[in-house]
Amino acid sequence: MKLFSKPWLWSWLAAAAAFAVTAALTSGRGGGELAYAALSFGAFAAIVGLGQMLVITLGPGNVDLSIPATMTLAATLALKAMGSQPGTAFLGLGIALAVGLGAGLANYALIYLLRLPPIIATLAASLVYQSVAIWSNRGLRIKPPTGLADFATGRFLGLPNVAWVGLALAIVVWVILERSVWGRWLLATGQNLRVARLAGIPVELVRAATYISVALFSALAGYLLASFSGGAALNMGQEYLLMSIAVVVIGGSSIAGGDSNVPGVWGAALFMFLVVSMLNSYGAVAGLRNVLTGTIIIAIVIAASTRRNRA
Amino acid sequence: MSFLARHRIILPVVSLAVLLAATFYMQPRAMSYFGLNLLFNLAVPIALATIAQMLIIMVNDIDLSLGAFVSLAACVTATSLNDAPLLGALILLGLILSYALLGAVIHMLELPAIVVTLGMSFVWGGIALFILPAPGGVSPDWLRTLMTVKPPIAPMAVVAAVIIAAVTHLLIMRSGIGTVLRGVGGNARSVARAGWSLVRLKALAYGLAGLFGVLAGMALVGLTTSADANIALRYTLLSIAGVILGGGEFIGGRVSPTGAVIGALTLTLAASFLSFMRLSPDWQIGAQGAILILVLTARLIFSRKGAEE
Numbered sequence: 001m002k003l004f005s006k007p008w009l010w011s012w013l014a015a016a017a018a019f020a021v022t023a024a025l026t027s028g029r030g031g032g033e034l035a036y037a038a039l040s041f042g043a044f045a046a047i048v049g050l051g052q053m054l055v056i057t058l059g060p061g062n063v064d065l066s067i068p069a070t071m072t073l074a075a076t077l078a079l080k081a082m083g084s085q086p087g088t089a090f091l092g093l094g095i096a097l098a099v100g101l102g103a104g105l106a107n108y109a110l111i112y113l114l115r116l117p118p119i120i121a122t123l124a125a126s127l128v129y130q131s132v133a134i135w136s137n138r139g140l141r142i143k144p145p146t147g148l149a150d151f152a153t154g155r156f157l158g159l160p161n162v163a164w165v166g167l168a169l170a171i172v173v174w175v176i177l178e179r180s181v182w183g184r185w186l187l188a189t190g191q192n193l194r195v196a197r198l199a200g201i202p203v204e205l206v207r208a209a210t211y212i213s214v215a216l217f218s219a220l221a222g223y224l225l226a227s228f229s230g231g232a233a234l235n236m237g238q239e240y241l242l243m244s245i246a247v248v249v250i251g252g253s254s255i256a257g258g259d260s261n262v263p264g265v266w267g268a269a270l271f272m273f274l275v276v277s278m279l280n281s282y283g284a285v286a287g288l289r290n291v292l293t294g295t296i297i298i299a300i301v302i303a304a305s306t307r308r309n310r311a
Numbered sequence: 312m313s314f315l316a317r318h319r320i321i322l323p324v325v326s327l328a329v330l331l332a333a334t335f336y337m338q339p340r341a342m343s344y345f346g347l348n349l350l351f352n353l354a355v356p357i358a359l360a361t362i363a364q365m366l367i368i369m370v371n372d373i374d375l376s377l378g379a380f381v382s383l384a385a386c387v388t389a390t391s392l393n394d395a396p397l398l399g400a401l402i403l404l405g406l407i408l409s410y411a412l413l414g415a416v417i418h419m420l421e422l423p424a425i426v427v428t429l430g431m432s433f434v435w436g437g438i439a440l441f442i443l444p445a446p447g448g449v450s451p452d453w454l455r456t457l458m459t460v461k462p463p464i465a466p467m468a469v470v471a472a473v474i475i476a477a478v479t480h481l482l483i484m485r486s487g488i489g490t491v492l493r494g495v496g497g498n499a500r501s502v503a504r505a506g507w508s509l510v511r512l513k514a515l516a517y518g519l520a521g522l523f524g525v526l527a528g529m530a531l532v533g534l535t536t537s538a539d540a541n542i543a544l545r546y547t548l549l550s551i552a553g554v555i556l557g558g559g560e561f562i563g564g565r566v567s568p569t570g571a572v573i574g575a576l577t578l579t580l581a582a583s584f585l586s587f588m589r590l591s592p593d594w595q596i597g598a599q600g601a602i603l604i605l606v607l608t609a610r611l612i613f614s615r616k617g618a619e620e
Contacts, residue, residue: 128597298430
């Protein structure tokens, strides 16, 4: 397979271009800090993006709109339980993941038992999660324990710890998708649900596991983000709804399902951060920044689709 | 096919009736001209936005930018249309045309609509911020008068909902072009074989959606008298929910304009109903989600037993 036919290449090229243009403004100085910031903030987008990618791989109509609400709920409950006490980091992590597991099970129950379209099921469920988050904490900001906050903002071998977590997750997801039976089942289900079912694949089990995975990923991202930014906020997940879908598609996964792309998600997550810092460093006002971000997203999708059509 | 499966409109009608009955039971004073007006106050822009979303879903696409687009239309209405009516009208016309263009581009380049509209939501939101960096603007007087008119017998919102439903029903369900448009969602290839230009049809569907999106923005400003760049962001999800509540399907061109308007009314009423229940504000959003789930559960009755998805 030629290098140019790799679908993830485009998001990495775009990220590199955005990085170069931003670094050029400061004539190379601050390039290290920029890369570090991109890896830190990109990690959260990459983690939720990986989850959303698995769901989108399930085929048309599959998308999880409850990611922001799950992130907020998991972070709020975890930080409340930890109560800024030292040595409670793993208790908090456990609670966040339990929230994720619950949310994933609830989402899938709505989809399977009530036969709701996933878009509507996750949308309706997210309203409930949001309410629980508001009720449990009323938006009070509880600081994460010092050790956890240090971990979330710290670095290891020069890279941010959150980026290591994101990277490890990406590798796990890649191995599962490319090298395990589960991954093959997931891709087959996304390519043709009916055929997959007739071939004896337990499609409902695959779908359940996928919706639970995305909720677990969201919960983990929420837990880390709250520790990173010094507390949970009710709107902390907001930008990750569109972000999670954008990184999947820019990353070269097929929106029609059945074809996923792990490295591309990371490239796109870096790109999404870098493009905003690029526009910021050139002094674009909020309105112009949004217009350009949207235009760039569409341009990449067009570039990726014309390449696909020629291939 | 069962009776219910053939008459899909029964579900939205019954849901609205049950919710309305529950509201009247909780608050009998709502059973008046004034009460109904309050209950359905914000229904008109939501109904128009739901119709816009329905037109996109009708051709098997989905529009994630609708909320941002309605906000932009509202910002233009509260600024240019008020200060310089001709220029404002031209901008709004331009917005409708750009929606039509978007539909054509999505079709020609075979782009996934969900992603393109996602990108466009940034663009519309950015332009709206440009026009109105801080909340403000003024509704044109004629629009304010139109939206607060008090027709005899039934309040404005109810009359407007009936008119919207009737007009879009004639357009989508009864007219020739409406049938062809639904055919694009049902079987695009056969529509193309029959000699229709799919690009033009998609552009038409998107253009109509743009028209209804602009109308939603104008109606919203007429009610709220001012605008801001984020005024209607929640309409994206509300409109999708409204279409599905009204018995529409995401694929196959199976939509119902009357159902969509009723779905929008149900969603509006759900919010009013919850404030009558004196529910703690913490739970209002959650209860709205619960009502949505409850109503959609009734869809189970409509799907045939053991039917494959």
